[in-house]
Amino acid sequence: MNQDEDTVIPDHEPPSPGSDASTVSDPDSPPHGSERSELDEQRAAEELATIQEELQSVLEYVDQGMVLKSFDTLCRLTDIAVTNCDRLGLTSDSGAMDQKAGFWTGLNNCWLFAFSHYGNARSEEQQLKEPHLHHLYNNVKAWADTLEKYGLVNYELGFWEQDILEAIEVCLTNPSLFIPSSKAMRLDESQDEDEDEEEDEEEGGEDEDEDETGDEAEDEGQEEGSKRKRRKIEKEENASKG
CATH class of the missing domain: 1.20.5 (Single alpha-helices involved in coiled-coils or other helix-helix interfaces)
Incomplete structure (x- = not known):
């Protein structure tokens, strides 16, 4: 008997209207619809959490006097957030409001905190020089231009371009206050x-x-002693006369 003739193909029920048959035949195929949206949101949340953890390291670098390293890290993280703000749910039309507001506030405060400790570099190699400040100024302007179309510039929800540029200008015009x-x-x-x-x-x-x-005390003591001696002599003389 032919083995192929004995092979029985089991019957399958037709897929339900809401099922995704492509995931059965091709498990590696990308999810669709709501599944893709949920996955994207999860990945965005994880990436935001990673960025926020690294922002904490920026504060630690500043406290340790590693000023140049703190600004290098801050620039890298800001560039990631600005370039991917829509995907990360940081625009006004996406993501949870509390999450967005918390992220932008944390990022902006990191910038202002770093500039407020600008002169605390522990070594000359960790100091920000004038060329660094001009480079930061240009970066901040470029990031603001990118975020302008989302309405994310100089508002509580967004990048505080004006405050950060003012901090840079203070460092440029009053270097003696910092270095x-x-x-x-x-x-x-x-x-x-x-x-x-x-x-x-x-x-x-x-x-x-x-x-x-x-x-003075010694002189007074000597004088008092002399007076007592004179009084004693006078008494003896009077006694002898009597």
Whole structure:
């Protein structure tokens, strides 16, 4: 008997109207409809969570004096968010409002926090120089241009271009407020030395006052002793006369 003739193909019920037959014959085929939407939202949420975790590392870099590294990381994360803002659900027409607002607020505050600690670099290699600031300025302008079509510039929900540019301008126009020059450092050292000398003089003056007080007390004691001696002699003389 032919083996092929004995092969029985089982009967299958016809697929229901809502089923996706393509996933049966091709398990690797992409999902459709609501499944794809849910998957995209899940991936976007995971990517946003990753970005927010890295934003926390930016704050840690700033606290550790790794200023240049903090701005490098901040630029990379901002570029990812701006370039993929629609897909990540960060525009006004997509995603949960609380999630969007929280993300943009966190990102903007990271920028402002980093600039507020601009002069805390632990080494010269970690300092932001003028070319870095100009580069950041151009990046911020470019990101704002990209987000303009979504209405995400200078609003609570969006990128705070104006505030960040103002922070950069402060750093450019008042570098001495953030990076002390060698002259300023020498001036600070000189002021510290003057303060130390003043303290030494004050302490020395106190010691002199104490010495003078002691000398006066000693003189008074000697004078009192002389008076007593004279009175004793006078008494003896009077007694002998009597």
